[in-house]
Amino acid sequence: MPTTPATVAHTSSNGVRPEPAEAPIMLELVDEDGVTIGTAEKLAAHQAPGQLHRAFSVFLFDEAGRLLLQRRALGKYHSPGVWSNTCCGHPYPGEAPFAAAARRTFEELGVSPSLLAEAGTVRYNHPDPASGLVEQEFNHLFVGVVQGAPLPDPEEVEETAFVTAAELAERHAAAPFSAWFMTVLDAARPAIKELTGQSGGW
DSSP states (O other): OOEEOOOOOTTOOSSOOOSSTTSOOEEEEEOTTSOEEEEEEHHHHHBTTOOOEEEEEEEEEOTTSOEEEEEEOTTOSSSTTOEEOSEEEOOOTTOOHHHHHHHHHHHHHSOOOSEEEEEEEEEEEEEOTTTOBEEEEEEEEEEEEOOSOOOOOTTTEEEEEEEOHHHHHHHHHHSOBOTTHHHHHHHHHHHHHHHHOGGGOO
């Protein structure tokens, strides 16, 4: 598993940010091999049947091997109020997935990973029954280490929790999680086990 210190500045990216702030957020459309083929506005890309686009998912762990979860803000139009992995989102067109993952982790949670490593990719198609939107994504996975307490943006994150593997199983059985959560977790498990060790239970 390649490991890279998360030194990307969270105030800049190597992609193109929409200007001005009112401009629509654009996503990269990709083919089945993850090759960029165009762009689409964010909401349009998620409307059924969905357009395959580039995304990322981050799993950060503390030094005790506990996973940092977030519960998505109630005001989000897609999957509000459900638990999910540490951070997920979409690179801007032309932005490297690693840079996007580091940027959004800071923007949403107020933390910069002390270590962030690539953990492969996964392609999935997950409809969200509550909103009618579709996650048709080519997802770049990252695992890493976080030190210090998160300071979440309330417009993005309702609450956070650090959980062990056993605690996650209990929470997952009792509370709603994002439609994509188990798919990205299972795809990232080999890298998570390498990061946390076999004794972590992941």
